[in-house]
Amino acid sequence: MTAAFIYPLTGLIEKTFVITEFELRKLRHDFTELITRALQPALWLLIFGQVFSRSGAMHTGNLPYLDFIAPGILAQSVLFVAIFYGINVIWERDLGIVQKFLASPTPRAALVLGKGFSAGIRTLSQAGIVYSLSLLLGVKLNWSPLALLNVLIIVVLAATLFSTFSLVIACIVKTRERFMGVGQVLTMPLFFASNAIYPTDIMPSWLKTISHLNPLTYVVDALRTFMLAGSTSTFGLGHDYAVILLTTTILVFIGARLYPRLAS
Amino acid sequence: MTDIVLEIKALTRRFGAFTAVDALTLSVNAGEVFGLLGSNGAGKTTTIKMLTTLLPPSSGEARVAGFSITTQAVGVRRAIGYVPQAVSVDGSLTGYENLLIFAKLYDLPHREQQARIREALEFMGLTADGGRLVGQYSGGMVRRLEIAQSTLHRPRVLFLDEPTVGLDPIARDAVWKHLVELRANYGTTLFFTTHYLEEAESQCDRIAIMHLGKVAALGTCQELEASLGGGGHTLSEVFVHYAGSALDSGGTFRDVSAERATAQRLG
Numbered sequence: 069m070t071a072a073f074i075y076p077l078t079g080l081i082e083k084t085f086v087i088t089e090f091e092l093r094k095l096r097h098d099f100t101e102l103i104t105r106a107l108q109p110a111l112w113l114l115i116f117g118q119v120f121s122r123s124g125a126m127h128t129g130n131l132p133y134l135d136f137i138a139p140g141i142l143a144q145s146v147l148f149v150a151i152f153y154g155i156n157v158i159w160e161r162d163l164g165i166v167q168k169f170l171a172s173p174t175p176r177a178a179l180v181l182g183k184g185f186s187a188g189i190r191t192l193s194q195a196g197i198v199y200s201l202s203l204l205l206g207v208k209l210n211w212s213p214l215a216l217l218n219v220l221i222i223v224v225l226a227a228t229l230f231s232t233f234s235l236v237i238a239c240i241v242k243t244r245e246r247f248m249g250v251g252q253v254l255t256m257p258l259f260f261a262s263n264a265i266y267p268t269d270i271m272p273s274w275l276k277t278i279s280h281l282n283p284l285t286y287v288v289d290a291l292r293t294f295m296l297a298g299s300t301s302t303f304g305l306g307h308d309y310a311v312i313l314l315t316t317t318i319l320v321f322i323g324a325r326l327y328p329r330l331a332s
Numbered sequence: 333m334t335d336i337v338l339e340i341k342a343l344t345r346r347f348g349a350f351t352a353v354d355a356l357t358l359s360v361n362a363g364e365v366f367g368l369l370g371s372n373g374a375g376k377t378t379t380i381k382m383l384t385t386l387l388p389p390s391s392g393e394a395r396v397a398g399f400s401i402t403t404q405a406v407g408v409r410r411a412i413g414y415v416p417q418a419v420s421v422d423g424s425l426t427g428y429e430n431l432l433i434f435a436k437l438y439d440l441p442h443r444e445q446q447a448r449i450r451e452a453l454e455f456m457g458l459t460a461d462g463g464r465l466v467g468q469y470s471g472g473m474v475r476r477l478e479i480a481q482s483t484l485h486r487p488r489v490l491f492l493d494e495p496t497v498g499l500d501p502i503a504r505d506a507v508w509k510h511l512v513e514l515r516a517n518y519g520t521t522l523f524f525t526t527h528y529l530e531e532a533e534s535q536c537d538r539i540a541i542m543h544l545g546k547v548a549a550l551g552t553c554q555e556l557e558a559s560l561g562g563g564g565h566t567l568s569e570v571f572v573h574y575a576g577s578a579l580d581s582g583g584t585f586r587d588v589s590a591e592r593a594t595a596q597r598l599g
C-alpha cells in the first residue's frame with residue numbers, strides 16, 4: 069500500500085522538476101525581460117517611496133516608511149510578474165504544445181506545479197533588484213544567511229502561488245484578450261487590499277477584513293519580518309507559511325483539474 | 333487473425349446540441365496506415381482528440397493498444413504518440429532539448445536517452461540541426477522534429493492531425509518518407525487526417541471518409557473507387573460523393589483560423 073502511494077508521489081516530484089528545468093532553459097534567450105522588469109520596483113521605491121517618506125503621512129510604527137515599503141514592493145513586483153504568467157499557457161495552447169503534453173503520461177499536477185516553480189525561480193531577480201535599491205536608499209536590511217534564505221524561499225513560493233492562480237484563470241478564459249482584461253482587473257485590488265504600502269491598522273474595517281483574506285498580505289508580512297533588521301511579524305511566521313503553502317496546494321489542485329480544458 | 337490495435341465502438345461527442353462525432357465505429361489493424369478524410373467540421377479532429385484522451389467522449393468507447401480511453405487514460409497515453417495539427421515543439425528550445433524533455437517525461441531509461449535521441453535525430457535527417465533553436469527551423473524540419481518527438485518512446489499508434497498542412501511538396505515527401513520508414517522499422521500504426529486526397533491515395537492501406545460525424549465510406553482506395561460503380565472513378569469523385577460538396581462544409585471560424593495560422597508558421 070505504501071509503495072502504491074509513494075510511486076505516484078516520486079513520479080510527480082520528478083516530472084515537476086523536468087517541466088521546471090525546461091521552462092528555465094528557455095530563459096537563456098530572454099534576458100531583456102529581466103531588465104524591463106527592474107523598472108517598476110525602481111519607480112515605486114525611488115518615487116512613490118521617497119515622496120511618501122518625506123510627507124510623513126503614513127504611520128508605520130518604529131519603522132521608517134522606506135523600510136516599511138521595501139518588502140511590500142518586492143511582494144508587489146513578484147505579484148505583477150507572476151499574475152501574467154498564464155498568458156504563456158494560452159500561447160502554448162494556440163500552438164499545439166499544451167495538447168502534446170496533455171497526451172503524454174505526465175501527471176497534470178506536475179505540468180502545473182512545474183510551470184509555477186519556474187515562474188518562482190524567474191522572479192528571484194526581483195529580489196536582487198529590490199535589495200540593491202534598498203541598499204541605495206539606506207534601508208536597514210537583515211543580512212543573516214538564514215533570513216536571506218527565507219526571503220528567497222518566500223519569493224519562490226509567492227510567485228508559484230500567483231502564477232498558478234494566473235494559470236487557473238488562463239484555463240477558464242482561454243483567450244489572450246480576456247486574460248489580459250482579467251489580469252488587469254485583479255492586480256490592483258490584490259495590491260491595494262494588502263499591507264504592501266500601508267499597515268492594515270489604518271484601513272477601514274471592511275478593507276481590513278478583505279486584506280486578511282488576501283494571500284499577498286501574508287507574503288508581505290513574512291518578507292517584512294525576514295528582510296528588515298528589527299522587524300516582527302504581525303501574524304506569526306508559522307501562520308504566514310501555512311497560508312502561503314495551503315493556498316498554493318489548493319491552486320495546484322484546481323489547476324491540475326482545469327488544465328485539460330485547454331486541449332478541448 | 334490480424335491484431336487489432338484500435339477499436340472504436342459507437343464513439344460519440346456532443347457539444348451542446350451539436351453532435352460532432354456520431355456513434356463512430358471503426359477498427360484499425362496493427363501496422364496499418366489509416367487515413368481519415370472529410371470536409372472541415374466532419375469530426376476528424378474531435379475523433380483524434382478523444383482517441384488521444386484529450387477530450388472525454390459523451391458516450392461510446394474506444395480501446396487503443398488494449399487500453400480503454402475512458403478508464404485507462406494513462407495506459408493509452410503511454411502507448412501512443414500524437415502530432416497535433418498546430419506546431420507542437422517549442423521554438424525557444426533546441427531540437428535536442430525538445431527531444432530530451434519528452435525522453436524524460438516518458439521515463440525512457442536514463443542510459444538509453446542519449447542513444448535514442450541521437451537515433452531519432454538521424455532517422456528524421458536532423459542530426460546537423462539538433463543544437464539549433466527550433467525557432468530557426470524550416471516548416472518541414474519542424475514537422476520532422478515533431479514526429480521524432482512523438483515517436484521517441486516507440487508508440488504502438490501514432491496519431492497525426494493533418495501532418496503535411498502548409499508544407500511544400502518536397503517537404504511533404506520527406507515527411508512521408510520518414511513516416512513510411514517508421515512503420516517499416518517499428519511496426520508503428522499510423523492514424524492520420526488529411527485534406528490532400530493524393531496523399532491518402534498513395535500512402536493509406538485503408539481510408540475512412542467522415543461526413544457529419546459518421547463514417548460515410550470505408551475501405552481501400554480501390555474499393556472506394558469501385559463503390560461508385562461504372563469504373564474509372566477518382567478518389568476526388570469518391571470524396572465529393574460521400575462528403576458532399578465542399579461548399580456546404582462546416583468548420584468554425586476558430587478551426588479555420590487555427591489551420592491557416594499553422595500553414596503560415598510552417599510555410
